[in-house]
Amino acid sequence: MTARTRKATASAEPQIDVPAADAAPEETPEPAVEIIPVPTRIKAAWFPAQLLLPDGKTVLQRAKIYAAEQGLYVYTSVPQDPAVPDWYAELDFSTGGKPPNGYAAYNGFRMQTSKGEVTLTLDRGCGCGWPLKRWSPEFARRIVAW
Numbered sequence: 001m002t003a004r005t006r007k008a009t010a011s012a013e014p015q016i017d018v019p020a021a022d023a024a025p026e027e028t029p030e031p032a033v034e035i036i037p038v039p040t041r042i043k044a045a046w047f048p049a050q051l052l053l054p055d056g057k058t059v060l061q062r063a064k065i066y067a068a069e070q071g072l073y074v075y076t077s078v079p080q081d082p083a084v085p086d087w088y089a090e091l092d093f094s095t096g097g098k099p100p101n102g103y104a105a106y107n108g109f110r111m112q113t114s115k116g117e118v119t120l121t122l123d124r125g126c127g128c129g130w131p132l133k134r135w136s137p138e139f140a141r142r143i144v145a146w
Contacts, residue, residue, distance in 0.1 A: 038083045039068035041142035044099060046120060048127040053087070054116025060087060064132040065120060066140060067091060067099075072113055075132060082137035089113035098146040 047064040051074055063086075066073040074087040092112035099109050099120070108121035127133040 034088070036083065036085070036088045037070040039066065039070050039073055039137075039139040041069060041144050042140050043067045043069065043144055043146045044101075045140060046105065046122060047132060048123040048125065048130065050121050050123055051087070052119040052121075054113070054118060062123065062127070062130060062132070064135070067111075067146075068139065069144065072111065072118070075135075078131045078135045082139070089115040089118070093146075 044067040045065065049063050049065050051060045051063055051065060052058070053060065060074055060076055062076060064075045066075075071088055071090040073085040076086045079085065090113060092114070095112045096110065099105070099111065100107075105120075105122045106124070108119050110117050110119050
């Protein structure tokens, strides 16, 4: 903790903390960097889809979502680097079993991730006209069983 002095005031003004002249500058912590593993192959893909994040408020819409062995990769636009998704979390494959596909996925389903529970819902339509429909990263061409 750095040394601080109080500015003396004679009036009823609120006192303001001012760093002492001999105090060392405060170190600002560096932001935590999330290390995202490079996906190698996928177990499932959904598009167009939306994902309700663990906070229960944020929804990523018109997304292309990949369940890879390394985790859940969510893209809302075509990325410069496929290894850097718009949202990522490790998937807990030990819970929930294989997710539904086809019409059952339109009702939405939950998956456990390292950041909490997410809800994935397929959007209606085929995604025509969205650049993500045509985009397919190299890792998505290799598919393994769930």
